[in-house]
Amino acid sequence: MNIQTDIERKLREAFDPVHLEVVNESANHNVPPGSESHFKVTIASQAFEGERLVGRHRKVNAVLSEELAGRIHALALHTLTPDEWFERAGRVPDSPPCLGGSKAG
Amino acid sequence: MDALERIKQQVESHPVVIFMKGTPQFPMCGFSSRAAEALKQCGQEFAYVNVLADQEVFQALPQYANWPTFPQIYIDGELVGGCDITLELFQSGELKKMIDEATAKRKSA
Numbered sequence: 001m002n003i004q005t006d007i008e009r010k011l012r013e014a015f016d017p018v019h020l021e022v023v024n025e026s027a028n029h030n031v032p033p034g035s036e037s038h039f040k041v042t043i044a045s046q047a048f049e050g051e052r053l054v055g056r057h058r059k060v061n062a063v064l065s066e067e068l069a070g071r072i073h074a075l076a077l078h079t080l081t082p083d084e085w086f087e088r089a090g091r092v093p094d095s096p097p098c099l100g101g102s103k104a105g
Numbered sequence: 106m107d108a109l110e111r112i113k114q115q116v117e118s119h120p121v122v123i124f125m126k127g128t129p130q131f132p133m134c135g136f137s138s139r140a141a142e143a144l145k146q147c148g149q150e151f152a153y154v155n156v157l158a159d160q161e162v163f164q165a166l167p168q169y170a171n172w173p174t175f176p177q178i179y180i181d182g183e184l185v186g187g188c189d190i191t192l193e194l195f196q197s198g199e200l201k202k203m204i205d206e207a208t209a210k211r212k213s214a
Contacts, residue, residue, distance in 0.1 A: 053190040061173055068173040074136065075174060077189050093192065096135025101126065 003036040003071055007064060014063040015045040018082045019090070025076070029098040040076040042092050044085035053079065073101075108165035112154075116169075116179045120207035121151035124166055125176040128155050136188035137176040143195040144178070147204045181207035 008022050021042040026035040041060065048056045056079035061068060068075065078092040106114070115122050121144065127133030129141040144151045156163040156175055167173050170184040178185045180203050185191060194200040 053193060054184065054186045057186055057190060058171075065173070076136070077187075093189075096139045096188070099127070099133055099135050099138055101134050 003067060004039070007039060007041065007067060007072075010063050011041065011043055011060070015043060015047045015059075017043050017045040019044040019080075019085055025074075025095055028095070029074070030101050031073075036071070037073040038076075038095075039072055039074070040078075040095050042078045042080075044080040044082050046082060048079050048081050108159075108161035109169055112162060112166060112169045115152065115154055117182055119152035119179075120211045121149065121178075121180050121204050122153065123151060123176055123178050124154045124156050124162070126155070126157050129153055133157060134175070140176045140178060140188040140191045143191050143200060144204070146195070147201040149204050149208045151204070180204060181210065 004022055004024050008020065011017065011020055011022070019042065023040045024036055025038045025040050027033070029035075029038045031037045043060065047059065051059070057077055060077055060079060064072075064075070076095045080088070112124075115124075123129075123137075123141055123144060125132065125134070125137035125141055127137060129145060132138035132141055141153065154162060156166060166175070166177060170177065172184060172187070174187050176188055178187070178191050185194065185203070191200060194203070
């Protein structure tokens with residue numbers, strides 16, 4: 001089963017987002033080719049209205065708890081309300097470059 | 106002292122603490138590096154715990170505040186979030202305000 005597809009499906013079902021982008025950034029990291037370990041999620045949804053960032057991230061983490069418990073290693077997360085999404089014209093920051101992680105020893 | 110107790114002690118005894126991979130001088134992960142850099146730029150001293158140097162803390166930290174990923178940033182005893190939230194608050198100027206307030210509170214206590 002493709003993890004990226006699972007993440008997209010779960011987030012769509014849970015948040016009915018006006019925008020959802022899930023990017024597999026694993027190739028930028030210290031993992032074998034074809035890995036599904038590092039993801040970046042940009043999601044804009046009414047469900048985040050009136051909620052602080054920490055609360056929004058908690059909601060997403062809860063929906064992806066199974067993935068975060070072992071299948072994925074990193075999740076960059078940009079959670080926006082529909083208004084914030086349009087104000088920013090859809091721009092979110094790039095994820096940081098890999099510095100070796102736990103495997104750099 | 107078990108790992109959760111040690112985490113609690115770190116969180117409660119410092120106005121600002123980051124649990125990160127590596128150290129602010131030698132970060133081992135891009136997310137930890139960026140979060141520590143944002144803290145540095147706020148100009149106050151902050152504490153750090155290298156989770157790669159303490160396997161018990163590494164394993165226990167996700168349970169502590171029910172937050173599954175690293176780094177984790179705590180200000181005034183409370184989880185602020187991870188890298189993305191810290192950077193967002195830094196860019197809006199809110200992070201510096203929170204850190205200044207937490208530091209001043211400890212100094213006057």
